[in-house]
C-alpha cells in the first residue's frame with residue numbers, strides 16, 4: 611500500500627538483529643561451497659521448506675546448524691555487508707547488532723576471526739552505505755555461566771569495539787539470574803546490557819532482567835503485558851522494548867499479526883520499537899516488519915513516527931547523535 615514509501619522514508623534504527631539470522635539460504639550454499647562444508651539440503655527450496663517453526667527451539671536448532679558454514683573472516687564480513695545493503699534500502703540508518711560468539715568458538719573458530727570479520731563489515735557499511743552500527747555480544751543462555759565468563763574474557767582485546775552484551779537462545783528454564791555474575795562483570799567494564807526476556811519466558815524473567823542484571827533494554831518483552839505492575843515499571847523507566855513482529859508470528863509467540871501486542875504496548879506508554887530479529891528465517895527484513903505490522907494493526911502515521919523516534923531514543927547512540935536523527 612501507500613504506507614511503504616512513507617515507512618521507507620522514515621529514518622529508522624534496528625536494535626534487535628542477530629547477524630547469524632541474516633544468513634539467506636542462497637548465501638548458505640555459497641559459503642558451504644567455498645568452504646567445502648557439507649549441508650543436509652540440496653536446494654534453496656528445501657532449506658526454506660525447513661523454516662516452518664512451532665516454537666523458539668525449533669528455530670534455534672536450524673539456526674545453529676546454518677551458522678556452521680561460517681568459517682573465515684571474510685564470511686563474517688560478507689554476511690554483515692549483505693545485511694547492511696538490505697536494510698540501507700529500507701531506510702535504516704543505524705544498527706546495534708547481536709552476534710553469538712559461542713556458536714562459533716564452540717566449533718573451533720577463534721573469537722578474533724568472528725570479531726575482525728564483523729568489524730570489517732561494519733566499517734565498510736559505514737563508509738559505503740552511510741549506515742552506522744555497533745556490536746552487542748550475546749551469551750547463549752542454554753550454556754552455563756562459566757562459558758559466558760570465558761567468552762567475555764576471550765572478548766577482552768575487542769571490548770573497546772563492543773558496545774554491550776546480551777542474552778539469547780533457549781529462554782524457558784534459563785532465567786536471567788543464571789547470568790548475574792557475568793552481567794555484573796560486563797557492567798563494571800562499562801558495557802551496555804540487554805537481555806531477551808518475555809519472548810517465551812514469564813514476566814518474572816523480565817523482572818529479573820531489570821532487577822538482577824540491570825539491563826538498559828529488554829529484547830522482545832511481549833509477556834510483560836501479563837503483569838500490570840511490570841508494565842507500570844517499564845513505562846515509568848522509559849525502558850525500551852525491542853519488539854520483533856514477524857519473528858513473533860513465525861515462532862508462534864502470536865497466532866496472527868492482527869493479535870500482535872505492539873499497538874497495545876504503545877497505548878500503555880511503553881517505548882516499543884520494530885525489529886527483524888532473524889530476517890532470513892522469519893520472512894522479512896526491517897522494512898517488511900514495519901509494513902506488515904502497520905497494516906495488520908492499522909497503525910497511524912503518528913504511531914509510525916513514534917516508533918521511528920523510539921528506535922533512536924532507545925539506541926545507545928550519544929544524545930547529540932540521537933537528536934540529529936530525529
Ligand code: HPA
Pocket residue numbers: 628631666778779780781806809857887888
Ligand atoms: N530468541 C532467542 N534467541 C535467539 C533469537 C530469539 O528470538 N534469535 C536468535 N537467537
Ligand code: ZN
Pocket residue numbers: 626628778806829887
Ligand atoms: Zn532475538
